[in-house]
Amino acid sequence: MAGKGEHMAEPAYKRWYKTARWQKLRARHLYHNPLCVMCLPRPTPATVCDHKDPHRGDEVKFWAGPFQSLCKQHHDSDKQRMERGGKAKAGIGVDGWPEE
Numbered sequence: 001m002a003g004k005g006e007h008m009a010e011p012a013y014k015r016w017y018k019t020a021r022w023q024k025l026r027a028r029h030l031y032h033n034p035l036c037v038m039c040l041p042r043p044t045p046a047t048v049c050d051h052k053d054p055h056r057g058d059e060v061k062f063w064a065g066p067f068q069s070l071c072k073q074h075h076d077s078d079k080q081r082m083e084r085g086g087k088a089k090a091g092i093g094v095d096g097w098p099e100e
Contacts, residue, residue: 013057021063025049029067036071048075 016022026049036046046069055061 011057013055013059013062016059016062025063030069033067033069035069036074037068038074039071044071046070047072050075 029049
């Protein structure tokens, strides 16, 4: 166990995000799927190529997907909450009322 001021080793899969292979895959996915799937029907540009199903370090799942396009806000909040077993917050519809 790491002591105070020490950091645990970074999981190997974190390095995969820094590879040219991932950068190409990410760019290709966002080119073909440029909008955040959680922001629809209000189109918002996506900046994250998200693993729709958590890969949890499984290399085959990491590279094969499936992927979805998300904006950073949805990726860093709702998607993370959902992966921990929670629900996404209800969005606001185009009519101004909360979505169910």
